[in-house]
Amino acid sequence: MNIITEKEINSPKGNKIRLLKAENPTGKTGETILMIGVFHGDEPEGEYLIDNLIKDIGENPGLIGDNRLLIIPCLNPDGKLQNIRGNSNGIDLNRNFPTQNRRKCDQDGDYNCGEEPASEVETMFIIDIVKEYEPARILAFHSPYKVVNYDGPADKIAENMSKLNGYPVQVDIGYPTPGSFGTYAGKERNIPIITLELPGTGNVETMWTENRKALHYFISC
Numbered sequence: 183m184n185i186i187t188e189k190e191i192n193s194p195k196g197n198k199i200r201l202l203k204a205e206n207p208t209g210k211t212g213e214t215i216l217m218i219g220v221f222h223g224d225e226p227e228g229e230y231l232i233d234n235l236i237k238d239i240g241e242n243p244g245l246i247g248d249n250r251l252l253i254i255p256c257l258n259p260d261g262k263l264q265n266i267r268g269n270s271n272g273i274d275l276n277r278n279f280p281t282q283n284r285r286k287c288d289q290d291g292d293y294n295c296g297e298e299p300a301s302e303v304e305t306m307f308i309i310d311i312v313k314e315y316e317p318a319r320i321l322a323f324h325s326p327y328k329v330v331n332y333d334g335p336a337d338k339i340a341e342n343m344s345k346l347n348g349y350p351v352q353v354d355i356g357y358p359t360p361g362s363f364g365t366y367a368g369k370e371r372n373i374p375i376i377t378l379e380l381p382g383t384g385n386v387e388t389m390w391t392e393n394r395k396a397l398h399y400f401i402s403c
């Protein structure tokens with residue numbers, strides 16, 4: 183199994199944002215699956231789970247079968263380094279997508295969506311990847327709600343993941359999310375998207391143990 187860097191860009195602060203690709207040389211074309219960690223810089227847990235998942239795939243390439251797995255381990259390295267939700271421009275990347283429900287947002291608050299949709303290079307990176315690779319399903323890591331949230335036609339996937347990780351399925355996160363990636367990809371493009379909300383407190387090793395089977399399922403289902 184070769185896991186290669188398929189693309190990379192520089193963040194506003196010059197940190198690398200990488201898209202990794204894992205696929206088996208089977209000659210068959212399965213589905214393309216996209217997985218994204220650290221949308222929000224103060225939610226670093228997803229990258230730890232992704233690193234472990236990559237190790238599992240390296241040791242057991244059969245986990246992905248004929249599928250092509252695309253992984254962004256850390257979308258927001260600048261925010262991660264500063265331990266802030268947004269990127270280094272203070273923009274919440276999960277509110278910066280060009281969705282129909284986007285509206286003027288509170289530019290001073292935590293949910294700063296940017297003056298223009300897709301104003302941020304991190305957001306454009308994702309938009310370009312979705313257009314180019316047309317993923318069959320997407321998973322984005324967040325925290326701290328410990329739920330399996332979804333948008334688009336992902337109800338069955340969410341239910342099955344919930345059975346494997348023990349986190350409840352939550353259809354509505356409970357507050358409006360204009361400009362979110364779930365709305366962009368799931369609601370408006372009908373791509374099944376899981377927002378896996380990790381607990382946010384406690385041991386990341388425990389989060390990995392809880393989610394390992396659910397993630398194996400997601401990349402092979």
Ligand SMILES: [Zn+2]
Nearest residue numbers: 222225324325
């Ligand atoms: Zn988040």
